[in-house]
Amino acid sequence: MNAILKVEGLKVEFDHPLGAVKAVDDVSFALQPGERLGLAGESGSGKSTMALSLLRMIKPPGRITAGRVSLDGTELSALDHEAMRHLRLAGIAMVPQGSMNSLNPVIRIKAQFADAFRDHGLKLSSAELDARVAELLRTVGLRPHVADLYPHELSGGMKQRACIAIAICLRPKVIIADEPTSALDVVVQRQVMETLARVQRDLGCAIILVGHDMGLMAQFVDRLGVMYAGRLVELAPIAEIITRPRHPYTQALISSLPSLEKRGAMQGIPGLAPLLRDLPPGCAFHPRCPRAEARCTTEKPAVREVAPNQQAACHFA
């Protein structure tokens, strides 16, 4: 099958007076049509930056220094400004991290939809707009009267749902959702994820879900990519990640998950995430890795196939 989205050797750096911050370091993966890919990993490991770079939405001092991204066979770096703008809702739609804060505070929700439609050349009568907005709000579990409210009149959760509704309004091929439900209660989380699943079925689109909730990943995605210090250190079917994680970072992450069975059993991975502008030599995880050996301190592990359909960047995975 042909991948809908193909990412090869992607690198993103932020210029910094003390040295470039390597936020995304040589990331490659392919997304199949209709696939649900999860992206998890340490806070600050480059997930959001990677997601934004797929849409070329990185702002200076950040820049994409290497790599190719293609959507449905079209190389995105070849697109002009206008084509890229259109692609940003109709091709790959993004629900950015904390997007509920980027709603315009002085206009009503309905007008925010109208703006998105207008930006993409969609002309709707006022009655059509009302109907379309009501329908989109309903799909994300909001009542129609929300259309007439201002963002500050909604709770965090309601705003986040409105943002998802705006993102899906032009029926994209790929939806990237960056922590779309971390501000919602689990009952509403489930409704939103059911909505995403339904939208996905209807549109036949693929989803990249960025997030920290392993339960949500376990229940929703087909494959999970795990990032550490800018690299995709493991990529495998979700069941493999849960039951047989191969990379020591993934293993540590899985074993730090809080339990609902026994209290007082919570423990994080010791040590701090590395400095991205001055990564440790060899494997970036070696100062914290329980399995590190001499080789790990000098030789950077390449991403390799460790099992069918499962890749990891570790000498011993």
Added chain:
Amino acid sequence: MTPLLEAKHVSKHYGANTALSDLSMSIDTSKPAITAVVGESGSGKTTLARIILGLVPPSEGQVLYQGQDMARLSGTERRQFRRDVQAVFQDPYEVYNPFYRVDHVLTTPVRNFNLASSRAEGRTMIENALRAVGLRPEEILGRYPHQLSGGQRQRIMVARAVLMKPKLIVADEPVSMVDASLRATILTSLRKLTDEMGISIIYITHDLATAYQVSDNILVMYRACVAEAGAVERVVKHPQHPYTQLLISSIPQVSTTRDWLDDEGDQKTAATPSAHGCRFVDRCPVAMPKCSTTLPPLYRTEPARAAACFQHEASPTLPNGALNEVLTPTPS
């Protein structure tokens, strides 16, 4: 002893919308504890936090700080309040001034409250607080807010609260944007603050597993009201209110059994709630006729818990205002 902070019958209305309905609770520093506040999105958790922090005035009721009405504190008392009670806001974007380096949010309190005797001491305190939340000072200091990831910004706010060594921390979703390992690290260090320094914490969250791990008590909110409250072990393991039951059973499990999305558990979300009866009646699988006409009070079903549901009406009612009787530190 006068409690540090006491909310008495506070309500908040926004137009016709009730964000918080008649809630009373107090924070007693002689019994330091972590109280988790969980519940529906929009149920009034942030509103409660903002009222306790004196950021919005209640529409009804009052908040007392050391016995004094918050609305009438003197300048000195207000300053003491800002020292004693620290907030970690739900929205880490809102707090930062985009034109200042993030150092500003850390150095300002150190200076304003004379936390350090020298510049160097202040610097060390800040660096230690950053490391306690898993951040590298050399990576973070000197940066502007937009140069940090979501979870990094959130953790700086936690570091700030820790730095102040207050008597109470009101943390609204302090770790919603960080990974499981860091959540564990940060919450474990917050737990230490409670156990070793007697700092009480109100932990507002949607993450029931960490709430279960770190808190003593839990308050479950539904549509502006307390649905259930009590010792976290009992409430999470044996929820008694149908909303709590729905909530707990909706947690997505880290498992290869994928049954979360197909679950028909909650269907009736579009119905309008009853104006007088139980707020959960339109979604409740075990509703009785009286549920749509009468608001259930909290029933004290066990010494350390209460549920606002008529299924438990054989138990004595918990007088409104006596919520604290069921919120006690875990005996250790």
